[in-house]
Amino acid sequence: MERYYQPEIECASREQIRAWQNERLVPTVKRVYENVPYYRHLMEEKGVTPDDIRSIDDLHKLPFLTKEDLRQAYPYGLLAVPLRDCVRIQSTSGTTGRRVVAFYTQHDIDLWDECCARSIVAAGGTNEDVVHVCYGYGLFTGGPGLNGGSHKVGSLTLPMSSGNTDRQIQFMCDLGSTILCCTPSYAAYLAESIIERGLRDQIKLKAGIFGAEAWSEEMRQDIQNKLGIKAYDIYGLTEISGPGVSFECSDQHGMHINEDHFIPEIIDPNTGEVLPEGSVGELVFTCITKDAFPLLRYRTRDICVLHYAQCPCGRTHVRMSKPMGRSDDMLIVKGVNVFPSQIETVLLNKGYPANYQIVVSRENNSDKLEVQVEMTPEMFSDNLAKVSAREKELVDALKAMLGIYAIVKLVAPKSISRSEGKAVRVIDKRNLY
Ligand code: DLL
Numbered sequence: 001m002e003r004y005y006q007p008e009i010e011c012a013s014r015e016q017i018r019a020w021q022n023e024r025l026v027p028t029v030k031r032v033y034e035n036v037p038y039y040r041h042l043m044e045e046k047g048v049t050p051d052d053i054r055s056i057d058d059l060h061k062l063p064f065l066t067k068e069d070l071r072q073a074y075p076y077g078l079l080a081v082p083l084r085d086c087v088r089i090q091s092t093s094g095t096t097g098r099r100v101v102a103f104y105t106q107h108d109i110d111l112w113d114e115c116c117a118r119s120i121v122a123a124g125g126t127n128e129d130v131v132h133v134c135y136g137y138g139l140f141t142g143g144p145g146l147n148g149g150s151h152k153v154g155s156l157t158l159p160m161s162s163g164n165t166d167r168q169i170q171f172m173c174d175l176g177s178t179i180l181c182c183t184p185s186y187a188a189y190l191a192e193s194i195i196e197r198g199l200r201d202q203i204k205l206k207a208g209i210f211g212a213e214a215w216s217e218e219m220r221q222d223i224q225n226k227l228g229i230k231a232y233d234i235y236g237l238t239e240i241s242g243p244g245v246s247f248e249c250s251d252q253h254g255m256h257i258n259e260d261h262f263i264p265e266i267i268d269p270n271t272g273e274v275l276p277e278g279s280v281g282e283l284v285f286t287c288i289t290k291d292a293f294p295l296l297r298y299r300t301r302d303i304c305v306l307h308y309a310q311c312p313c314g315r316t317h318v319r320m321s322k323p324m325g326r327s328d329d330m331l332i333v334k335g336v337n338v339f340p341s342q343i344e345t346v347l348l349n350k351g352y353p354a355n356y357q358i359v360v361s362r363e364n365n366s367d368k369l370e371v372q373v374e375m376t377p378e379m380f381s382d383n384l385a386k387v388s389a390r391e392k393e394l395v396d397a398l399k400a401m402l403g404i405y406a407i408v409k410l411v412a413p414k415s416i417s418r419s420e421g422k423a424v425r426v427i428d429k430r431n432l433y
Pocket of ligand 1: 214
C-alpha cells in the first residue's frame with residue numbers, strides 16, 4: 001500500500017514555510033510586473049514597483065485583484081506566459097456577466113494535481129482505493145481536479161462526472177468505490193437514494209471529499225451517519241487553480257491551505273485593511289508557484305478565519321475555517337445580514353433534511369424572507385395541527401438565529417428540485433424588479 005504523502009512539505013516548520021513564501025513571492029511579483037500589463041498598471045497606480053516587495057511582510061503594498069478585474073481583462077489580459085505554453089483552460093459557472101477563464105501550463109496542472117492528491121491522502125486515500133468522482137467534468141474544475149489528484153495517488157479513478165444517479169449507485173456497488181468526491185448536496189441526495197433502494201449494505205465507501213459549496217457541521221453529521229463514512233471538506237476556486245487550495249485532515253477542524261503554493265491573508269471586506277490573526281474577514285490569495293495565471297492578492301469574497309495553532313495531524317500549514325458565507329452571497333433582508341449557512345444550521349439542528357430553498361421578495365416596499373423546507377416522510381404523515389406547530393417552532397428558532405421574522409413553509413418530501421452540482425439555495429426575486 002502506497003500513500004502519496006509529503007511530510008517534508010506538509011509538516012515543515014513555520015520558519016521553513018515562511019522562507020519558501022519569501023523566496024517564491026519576490027520573483028513572482030517581478031514576473032507578473034514584466035509580463036502582465038494589466039497588473040503593472042495597477043501597481044503603477046499604487047506607486048509600487050517590484051523592488052518594494054522583498055518579503056511577505058511587503059505583501060500588503062500590492063494592489064488587490066477582484067473578479068471584476070478578471071472580467072475586464074477577459075480573456076487573455078492576466079496571462080503571464082505566451083499562449084503557446086498553455087495546455088488547458090477551466091472556467092467558473094458564472095451565472096451573471098462574463099465567465100472567468102483560468103489558464104494552465106503543464107506545470108500548473110501538475111501542481112494542482114499535487115494539491116488534490118494531498119486532500120485525497122488526508123482523507124485516507126492510497127493506491128488501494130477506488131475514487132469515485134462525480135463532480136462535473138468539463139469547464140468546472142471539480143471533476144478534472146480530483147481526477148488528477150486521484151491519478152497522482154495511484155488510486156483507481158472512476159471519472160463518473162455528475163448526473164444519472166442510478167448509474168452512480170450501480171458503479172459504486174459493482175466496483176466497490178471507497179472514496180466519494182462530489183458536492184455535499186449531491187452526497188446527501190446519493191445517501192438518500194442508496195438508503196431508499198435498500199443498498200446501504202452493498203456500498204464500500206469509507207470517506208467522502210465534499211466541497212464547492214457551503215455546508216454545515218450538521219449536514220456533515222447527517223451524510224456521515226447515512227453513508228457510514230468520514231466526510232472531509234475541500235475548498236478551492238477556479239481563479240486560484242480549483243479544488244485543493246485547502247483541504248481537511250482527519251481532525252476535521254478547518255482546512256489546511258497549501259501554503260507552499262498560495263499565501264493567504266484576511267482583510268476587512270469594506271476597507272481592504274489586513275486584519276490581525278484570528279479575525280473574521282475576507283480571504284485573499286497570492287499564488288507563488290503558478291506559471292500561466294499567478295493572481296496576486298486575489299479577493300475571494302469568502303468570509304472565514306485562519307487558525308495557526310498546531311494541528312494534531314502533524315500538518316503545519318495554516319487552517320481556514322469553513323467559509324461562513326460570501327461577502328457577495330450575504331443577503332441583506334430588512335437591513336439585516338443573513339447568511340444561508342445560518343438558516344441551514346437551524347434546519348438541520350431541528351432534524352430537517354438539508355433540502356431547502358430561501359426565497360426573498362419585496363412587497364409594499366418591505367423585504368419578505370421565506371424559507372421552504374422539506375419534511376421527512378415521517379413528519380409528512382403528521383396531522384395538520386402538528387405541521388403548523390412545527391412551522392411555528394422553526395419561525396421562532398430562525399428569529400433567534402437571524403433576529404428577523406421569516407415565513408416558514410414545510411413542503412412535501414422530494415418537492416424541492418435536487419442539484420447534481422452546486423445546489424441553488426437562494427432565489428432573490430428582488431433583483432428581478
Ligand atoms: O467550486 C472549486 C471546487 C471544486 C472546490 C470542487 C471544491 C470541490 P468555483 O466554481 O470557482 O470553484 O467556485 C469557488 O465556491 O469562492 C467558495 O465561495 C465556494 N466554495 C468552494 N469550496 C467550498 C467549500 C470550485 N468547501 C467558490 N465550502 C469559492 C464553502 C466553497 N464554499
